[in-house]
Amino acid sequence: MAFGPDFRTYRGAPAAASAAVIDAGLRAYMLRVFNWMASGLLLTGIVAYGIANTGAIDVLYPQVQSAQGFLVHRPSGLAYLLMFAPLIFVMVLSFGVNKLSRQAAQTIFWIFAAVMGASLTNIFLVFTQTSIVSVFFICAATFAATSAWGYVTKRDLTGMGSFMIMGLFGIVIASLVNMFLHSAPLQLGISIIGVLVFTGLTAYDTQRIKTDYIQYGYANDSEMAAKRSVYDALALYLNFINLFMMMMQIMGNRNNN
Template identity: 30%
Template sequence: MQEPRNLVNTEVGLSTFMTRMYGFMGYAVALSALIAYLSGVVFRAQMMPILSGHPFIFIIVLIGLLVFSGTASRKALQNAKTGFLMLTLFALFFGLEFSVIFLTFNLPTIASAFIAAAITFVSMSVIGATTHKDMTRIGNQLFAAFIALFVVMIINIFLRSAVIDYLFSFIGVIIFAGLSMTDTNKMKAIYLQYGDRVSMNGLATQGALQLYVDFLNLFQFLLQIFGGFGSRD
């Protein structure tokens, strides 16, 4: 009778972990959306000159935050409160970063891209959570593809080819839809292997941070596709 009981405990623990991870991620997305709306719509007159006038500062800070995210993930396992604070700071920063989309895209376009991103993310994440296959290899390949895409996109900043940007947006959607699946699968596997040896809140925060980044990138690429790199017209 001990084995079925252990199985039940594992399933309950996994369900609690996944719910908590998605909850933390949802909190971060909601906070970013609120900050973006307040900065880009409600306080637009005050914020837009600052946000749109110094784009390179945001790029530098963004790269720094992404580099530091690895350290933040490890810190989350050591101290759940520190990890949650870092997740909150990420959400606040990306909310400010994304507020500039209100200068380029209208609300229906933004809403459509957000809904599409949410549906895509949930669908792929559910696949990653329910499959019994180890997706580590696929995840590594997708991450390598992202690095290559990132490098080429940096080069295209100087080439300024809208066609290349538009094409890369479709590639980006494929990559981050896949990463939403593989990262969910990875966090499930980590919990099943180490869940009884680490803080559940810390591990859930680590997973939420990764899935949050996946979702935002997915949304960004879908927004560029839906908007066609056009204006607010």
């Protein structure tokens, strides 16, 4: 669906000047998208770290006595609610991009990032903080390199993107099955495949964002551009979070307590 007139051609404007306008607008738009994504990740990290280092984490994951007599953290009902709550925000943003106002889309994104931070608090119970920081920087470097490749490559990544989306469905199904099996080898396999899938989706989404900007020309509609930048930031944000979580399963050092 086109959100505005195709601006690849301007009547009476030289092709070179038109291309320069597109390039400048594209760079500004991509910068806006990545700023939204980075801001969302920062808020998520602050919320997760803040909850993990206060008594609030005991509300989400209270300590109970296991069958072996050890004290372990178990998720409360609120923790389960927070685990699934981000899905609601994703659906609202995805299906409401043409209906929501700019302010509404931005507000929902901020709330989503905060709720996601609360839902990720448990990683501080499972993994050491040192390994969390280390894996974060590895993930950031991988994400940046893959996104840069997706931006500059001349290869059409549409086919790869479709394949990665099918792989994503496979990961979801396998993860649901493993909730009952509790198989460590299966979880490792899911994580390895997940790294490949979300790395591929990062490149695909970056190219898609670039292509959509050029094709649909919503740069001429500041309201739509603002909303689309939030939606596109959400896509990259989710790729980063999922890539990070998959890498944590592979490389993270677990707490001994």
